Amino acid sequence: MASYSTNQFKSGLKIMIDGDPCSIIENDIVKPGKGQAFNRIKIRNLMTGRVIEKTYKSGESVEAADVIETELEYSYSDGETWTFMNTETFEQVTAPAAAMGDAVRWLKGQERCTVTLWNNEPIAVVPPNxxxxxxxxxxxxxxxxxxxxxxxxxxxxxxxxxxxxxxxxxxxxxxxxxxxxxxxxxxxxx
Amino acid sequence: METLRRRAEILQEIRLYFAQNNVLEVDTPLLMPFGAPDPALNSFVSKPHAELVHALHGYLQTSPEFAMKRLLAAGSGDIYQLCHAFRAENPGRHHLPEFTLLEWYRLGFDHHRLMDDVEALVSAIVPTMNFARRRYRDVFKAGTGLDPHDASTDALSAAALRCNIELGDAGDDRPSLLEALFAHVMVRDDASRQALFVYDFPVEQAAYARIDAGPPAVAQRFELLIGGIEIANGYFEVVDPVEQLARHDHEHRRRQYLGLPAVELDPLFMAALESGPLPACAGVALGVDRLVMLSGQLGSVSGAVSFDPFDTN
CATH class of the missing domain: 2.40.50.140 (Nucleic acid-binding proteins)
Structure with missing residues (x-):
């Protein structure tokens, strides 16, 4: 399983915390009392949107989250799921309502959306501006x-x-x- | 350019302060055959580029502490040094691998009198600064509900869990728990003009500070934080060579425990302490780049130096 050392922490990095994919918002190195170094990070849980803080002993490693952002075209919906297509490979993925959020209000078909995939499953959809x-x-x-x-x-x-x-x-x-x-x-x- | 000028002014103010207080400026070697055994510090080890000089293989100093203590043991009296120091660690908003350090020693001072001295110097540079002093115990208790000197290691572990602290293998290591919880309690506030001296640390973090038997037993050292950012670290110094060796043994074991390479203690340093002796004194190291950063309300230390040589942007 891929993992990242605290030395690789930077904002935007996607890591697994308590079973959920998270994105690092801020990474700060602190060395209190001339002691060892710690990485204090602020992370957003990509499933819930919640922001939490965590402190890691520097040198620890954390499991990487297989999260990518990709541009996909919205195809159609059966009312429960929303199907998107990669216009180069014609591969399709379906997003559940939870991943769609507000995006459902603005999509009628063929819009290019930014879709966040975790283990190739959509977890967030951002429509065109x-x-x-x-x-x-x-x-x-x-x-x-x-x-x-x-x-x-x-x-x-x-x-x-x-x-x-x-x-x-x-x-x-x-x-x-x-x-x-x-x-x-x-x-x-x- | 504005920052360069401000930086030059600050360096002048520092030199003026010490001249007025009859503290002698010294200038010790930065490349030495031995490094610092402190488990929290990692040295850059230098090798000559060509094999022309076999003997020259040394450590870029993480601070001028050992060199300056040799001068103190030789009878220098009060001394200060403005120099670069090198620490092999990841650069960050408040860390550069090479940075400017101000270190000074005062004979006959304890850590309380040295705090007065630091306060006077910082006030000369940033006149609007407000200062407060609090015991480590009180700061720690306010943040975690636990007494750092008495709490069981289990209680510290439970508190670390509540604060989302991940220590991996060191999850039941008391010094790691204390350090991590203290880091958690000291929340950064970049806009703050409040300077806080935290003093009387847990004995686990004594380094080369004297220990007051108490109870509770505390290490007689302090740290100055401004807006939660560490600015200076001061010690009522251990001067007894036997005690000094015992501290070094302790650090050696910590390095082993943490899986860090062993660092030999400089025999010339020990010889200087034995023949000296080191006079009763207190010493402090202050991060000049961070002070420039705070004084100019800059966002990071790399903005406080002439340029960051490793920044490719």
């Missing part, structure tokens, strides 16, 4: 309605509901920032 999606339902905006802050809800073709300005209408294409879930502008068919 911007999605172009059609509005399937929204009420007509009422001019002069300032009570709602100049926005109204709109349902997109993926089922996601976003706040949009009053002037946009059903069938409009919208550009959405998937990192914040916010409306950016109207878009044209590309």
């Amino acid at each position: 911007f999605a172009i999606l059609k509005i399937t339902q929204t009420d007509p905006g009422v001019r002069g309605d300032t009570a709602s802050g100049g926005t109204k809800p709109a349902t997109l073709e993926t089922g996601a509901v976003v706040k949009v300005p009053l002037f946009v209408e059903e069938q409009d294409l919208l550009k959405i920032d998937t990192r914040t879930g916010e409306y950016v502008s109207r878009a044209k068919e590309d």
